[in-house]
Amino acid sequence: MDKKTKQMLGLLLYILGILALVAGVLGMLIARGKPLYPVLAAASGFLIWSGLKMNNSYQVETMTAHGIRYLLLALGAIVMIFPFYWMISSAFKISAEMSTFPPAMYPRDWLNFNNFVVAFETAPFARYFMNSVITVLSSVALTTMTTILGSFAFSRLNFPGREVIFSLLLSMMMVPFEMLVITNYTTIVKVGLNDTLYALILPFTSSIFYTYILRNFFQSIPDGLYWSARVDGCSNWRYLWKVMVPIARPSLVTIVLLNAMASWNSFMWPLLVIKQDLRRTLPFGLYTFTTEVGANNELLMAASSVVVLPMIILFLFARKQIVNGVARGGIKG
Amino acid sequence: MTQKKPGVDLFPRPKRRIGLKRILVHIWIFAVLGALVLGGGIYGRAKLDQRALTYKQDSRINALHQQGMAAIQQIMAEAAQDEGAQGAINQGATTKRRGLKNTITAMVHDGAEDAAILAAVSDTLISAVETRLSPEDVERVREAVAAHAQEAGLEVSKALQQNIESLTLSQIRKDLPVTTPNYPVIYYSTALIIAGLVLLLLAGVLAFIWLRFDEDGKVKVAEFLEPMDYLLPFFVGVLIFTLYPIVRVVIMSFQERYKLDGSFAGWGMGNYQYVLQGIPGTSNYFLQGLGNTILYVLYTVPASTVLAVIIAYLLNQKLRFSALFQTAYFLPMVTSVTAVGLVWRWIFNHNFGVLNALIVLFGGQPVNWLQVAGNSMSVLVIFGIWNILPFTIILLLSGLQNIDETYYTVARVDGAKSLRIFRRITVPLLAPTIGLVLIINSISAFKVFTEVTVLFNGNPGPAYNMYTVVYYIYEMMHQRLELGRAAAAAIVLFLFIFAFTMLQRFIQRKWNYT
Numbered sequence: 001m002d003k004k005t006k007q008m009l010g011l012l013l014y015i016l017g018i019l020a021l022v023a024g025v026l027g028m029l030i031a032r033g034k035p036l037y038p039v040l041a042a043a044s045g046f047l048i049w050s051g052l053k054m055n056n057s058y059q060v061e062t063m064t065a066h067g068i069r070y071l072l073l074a075l076g077a078i079v080m081i082f083p084f085y086w087m088i089s090s091a092f093k094i095s096a097e098m099s100t101f102p103p104a105m106y107p108r109d110w111l112n113f114n115n116f117v118v119a120f121e122t123a124p125f126a127r128y129f130m131n132s133v134i135t136v137l138s139s140v141a142l143t144t145m146t147t148i149l150g151s152f153a154f155s156r157l158n159f160p161g162r163e164v165i166f167s168l169l170l171s172m173m174m175v176p177f178e179m180l181v182i183t184n185y186t187t188i189v190k191v192g193l194n195d196t197l198y199a200l201i202l203p204f205t206s207s208i209f210y211t212y213i214l215r216n217f218f219q220s221i222p223d224g225l226y227w228s229a230r231v232d233g234c235s236n237w238r239y240l241w242k243v244m245v246p247i248a249r250p251s252l253v254t255i256v257l258l259n260a261m262a263s264w265n266s267f268m269w270p271l272l273v274i275k276q277d278l279r280r281t282l283p284f285g286l287y288t289f290t291t292e293v294g295a296n297n298e299l300l301m302a303a304s305s306v307v308v309l310p311m312i313i314l315f316l317f318a319r320k321q322i323v324n325g326v327a328r329g330g331i332k333g
Numbered sequence: 334m335t336q337k338k339p340g341v342d343l344f345p346r347p348k349r350r351i352g353l354k355r356i357l358v359h360i361w362i363f364a365v366l367g368a369l370v371l372g373g374g375i376y377g378r379a380k381l382d383q384r385a386l387t388y389k390q391d392s393r394i395n396a397l398h399q400q401g402m403a404a405i406q407q408i409m410a411e412a413a414q415d416e417g418a419q420g421a422i423n424q425g426a427t428t429k430r431r432g433l434k435n436t437i438t439a440m441v442h443d444g445a446e447d448a449a450i451l452a453a454v455s456d457t458l459i460s461a462v463e464t465r466l467s468p469e470d471v472e473r474v475r476e477a478v479a480a481h482a483q484e485a486g487l488e489v490s491k492a493l494q495q496n497i498e499s500l501t502l503s504q505i506r507k508d509l510p511v512t513t514p515n516y517p518v519i520y521y522s523t524a525l526i527i528a529g530l531v532l533l534l535l536a537g538v539l540a541f542i543w544l545r546f547d548e549d550g551k552v553k554v555a556e557f558l559e560p561m562d563y564l565l566p567f568f569v570g571v572l573i574f575t576l577y578p579i580v581r582v583v584i585m586s587f588q589e590r591y592k593l594d595g596s597f598a599g600w601g602m603g604n605y606q607y608v609l610q611g612i613p614g615t616s617n618y619f620l621q622g623l624g625n626t627i628l629y630v631l632y633t634v635p636a637s638t639v640l641a642v643i644i645a646y647l648l649n650q651k652l653r654f655s656a657l658f659q660t661a662y663f664l665p666m667v668t669s670v671t672a673v674g675l676v677w678r679w680i681f682n683h684n685f686g687v688l689n690a691l692i693v694l695f696g697g698q699p700v701n702w703l704q705v706a707g708n709s710m711s712v713l714v715i716f717g718i719w720n721i722l723p724f725t726i727i728l729l730l731s732g733l734q735n736i737d738e739t740y741y742t743v744a745r746v747d748g749a750k751s752l753r754i755f756r757r758i759t760v761p762l763l764a765p766t767i768g769l770v771l772i773i774n775s776i777s778a779f780k781v782f783t784e785v786t787v788l789f790n791g792n793p794g795p796a797y798n799m800y801t802v803v804y805y806i807y808e809m810m811h812q813r814l815e816l817g818r819a820a821a822a823a824i825v826l827f828l829f830i831f832a833f834t835m836l837q838r839f840i841q842r843k844w845n846y847t
Contacts, residue, residue, distance in 0.1 A: 029694070065751065069647050069650070072643075072647060073644070073647050073648070073652075073658055076640075076644055076662070077657075077658055077661035077662060078661075079719075080661050080662050080664065080665060080719070080722070080723070081661045081664065083665075083673060083676045083677060083680060083719070084664060084668075084676075086676060086679070086680060086687060087672075087673075087676040087679075090679065098685060099684070099685055100685065101684060101685055101689075101690065102690035102693065102694070103685055103686075103687050103690055145566065146566040146567040146570060147567070149563045149564070149566055149567060150563065150564055150566070150567030150568075152563055153560040153563035153564045153567075154564075157559060157560035157563065158556075158560070159557065159560040159561070162560075169571070172571075172575055172576065172579065174830065174831065174834040175575075175579055175827060176776075176780055176823075176826065176827065176830055178780055178782070178803050178806060178823060178826060179578075179579070179582055179823040179824070179826065179827050180574065180575060180578040180579065180582070181806075181810070181823075182578070182582050182585065182806070182810055182816055182819050182820050182823060183577065183578035183581040183582050183585065184574055184578055185810065185816075186581075186593060186816065187573065187574075187577075187578075189511070189593060190517070190520065191517045192511055192516045192517050202570075202574075203570075203574040204570075204574075205566075205569075205570040205574075206566070206567045206568075206569070206570030206571050206574075208571065208575065211567065235352070236559065261667055264669070265668070265669040265670065265671070267669070267670065267671050267783045267786075268782060268783065268803075268807065271786075271807075271811070272807075272810070272811055282669075283669045283671040283672065284671075286669075286671055286672060286675065287671055287786075287787065287791075290675065290790060291790075291791075297679050297682070300675055300679070301675075301676065301679065304672040304673075304675050304676055305672075307669050307671070307672040308668045308669060308672045308673065311667045311668050311669065312664065312667070312668065314667065315660070315663070315664060315667045316660065319656075319659065319660060319663065322663075322666075322667065323659070323663060323727055326666070326724060326727050326728075327727050327728060327730070327731035328731075
């Protein structure tokens with residue numbers, strides 16, 4: 001047998017093996033209990049392996065490797081994305097479709113917005129949405145402000161004890177929020193701010209972590225730029241806003257995005273300080289909504305979609321910045 | 334004075350580096366702010382004093398009305414002797430009760446002495462019985478009152494004085510209802526007065542500097558003030574909501590049974606004792622929570638890291654639809670754990686859940702995931718892995734991208750297979766990142782709370798079996814209002830996280846040196 005025929009035979013065996021694998025797996029799923037299909041699937045492994053050995057060419061081997069890679073990745077991606085698909089598809093189902101087993105994989109009518117309407121009628125989701133938007137916008141605006149000013153002072157200006165104070169701040173970063181929450185709760189109650197949106201905003205106006213990130217970036221901007229600007233008569237204030245902030249825009253975008261995500265999704269703190277229904281934010285409102293809907297999961301899924309959708313849109317538009325920020329900071333949100 | 338010259342100015346004079354005006358602005362701001370804060374503090378203090386006065390007057394009126402009347406009534410009753418007369422005296426006193434309250438209130442507001450008020454009380458009571466009793470009885474009662482009213486009045490006054498003295502200003506401040514208008518100003522009046530004075534003092538010092546210092550000195554002060562201005566907004570938040578809580582929670586953990594209103598039973602280790610030992614004979618939910626949390630970390634973190642290493646490795650190579658894959662893998666990171674947790678609850682549904690449908694498809698029996706205590710940990714771990722995976726993949730992916738490409742090239746030239754490259758090059762060079770990821774994930778998994786709350790509908794598991802450390806803290810704080818015990822539990826949590834953080838520092842340091 002010359003080399004070429006051997007290769008062709010190998011390829012043939014290989015293709016046969018893959019066909020057998022597909023047939024075996026499908027058969028196992030559709031006609032359960034028949035012994036033929038598991039045997040077929042097992043035999044396909046042997047066919048593919050011997051085909052590869054006989055064929056022994058680079059192309060087929062890489063193709064196999066690629067195939068396996070894409071197959072694995074696709075499987076994983078399906079598992080990761082499935083809950084979102086399931087949430088959205090359930091949101092469009094009617095309640096009869098929700099109580100079938102095995103469940104329907106897609107709703108009969110993709111344009112059935114009735115669940116959203118009912119959910120918005122049952123609970124003040126529009127109000128929750130507004131509360132969330134107000135909280136996120138104000139706390140992000142304030143945090144960004146204090147972060148820019150603070151990290152500028154820590155990177156550019158001189159004052160006694162700068163490094164000592166900063167390392168103290170860094171060591172405070174490892175204290176978990178769950179520990180601070182107790183005293184912050186008493187503070188908010190004593191000042192009489194509980195049950196207001198201020199309680200959701202004020203504790204989160206300055207963040208050591210974001211200041212740390214931005215300071216590192218500010219420090220990487222060369223000194224020469226600063227001194228030449230100063231010689232030209234530029235004040236610190238103008239230098240910060242006209243030179244540093246524009247240069248640091250990517251870092252700032254990251255900080256804003258991470259902060260917005262954390263603020264939008266925050267759950268424990270609103271749970272503690274908010275009691276009134278009309279002051280709840282979306283995640284908290286959604287959580288209390290579960291007790292109102294009882295077994296009507298289609299309403300719950302509609303409401304969940306409303307909570308999740310803004311962040312999904314944000315992620316689709318700013319995936320690179322978010323991913324870079326998370327990779328750099330090593331902390332989510 | 335500079336004159337505008339025609340043509341290009343080749344050597345413009347640099348402007349003065351720091352505006353000395355900064356000092357003037359500060360004097361103004363400090364003065365105005367100080368005056369405002371001081372004014373607020375004084376107003377609050379006045380309100381508090383006023384409140385104390387009303388408190389004292391009210392308690393005086395009540396004491397004179399209740400005890401004073403009772404004392405005189407008793408003297409009269411003892412004098413009258415027979416039961417019919419006593420009944421008449423009681424009746425008479427009852428008819429005068431309301432009127433007397435008004436009389437006493439008016440007299441107290443006019444500033445009358447206790448003795449005068451009591452005399453008025455006895456007069457009124459006697460006049461009340463005059464028509465109801467026989468003249469002899471009236472005479473006897475009158476004599477008795479004249480003889481004993483004085484000392485009875487003294488006794489009442491003495492008790493009253495003690496009562497009022499025990500009512501200190503700080504007690505009144507603490508008893509102040511939160512709904513009082515301007516509550517914070519009244520509650521923190523002393524602090525506000527001090528803060529206002531400090532601000533005014535600062536303004537004064539700066540004014541002194543402005544008037545007496547020479548140019549150089551002023552520049553130095555202005556240079557010192559500038560970074561402070563930049564830091565102020567940042568530090569206000571950090572001081573109030575990070576630094577103060579750290580100190581306070583440590584103190585609070587030693588205040589036994591500290592409550593929201595500031596009361597506590599005493600100093601000591603009682604909170605820690607309660608948290609670590611519980612009530613003997615009942616189940617200790619903190620230790621249960623600690624056990625659950627540690628198990629959760631042990632299950633979730635290694636499993637998600639192994640999966641993430643594989644996925645990151647596959648994602649790191651040249652890939653079509655890379656944006657699509659990245660979106661799919663990273664999406665769970667940005668979405669609310671609350672919302673997604675509800676979706677998983679629907680997936681885990683016993684009767685109609687899609688997970689059970691999958692199990693049945695492969696020939697298994699449907700599992701009651703959420704209502705059977707034995708399955709709670711599996712549910713939590715599955716959700717936890719799914720939740721933590723994106724973040725882990727991102728960190729590992731950036732670690733992979735930092736590995737020098739030449740290693741791979743050389744290996745490929747030498748004819749190494751990809752599995753071998755993965756095992757012999759990728760994994761060892763990725764080891765520091767893997768270590769870091771393990772620790773960061775352990776820390777965040779140690780704080781698991783939202784997942785439990787959402788999956789089990791606000792309960793720690795179907796049979797109170799899924800407490801976690803943070804859930805315990807939350808319950809102590811929010812449901813049982815035992816802040817001291819919550820603080821002690823939080824300190825224990827911190828100790829664990831502190832250990833992990835030290836490990837992280839150690840790894841990072843080692844990594845930087847090699």
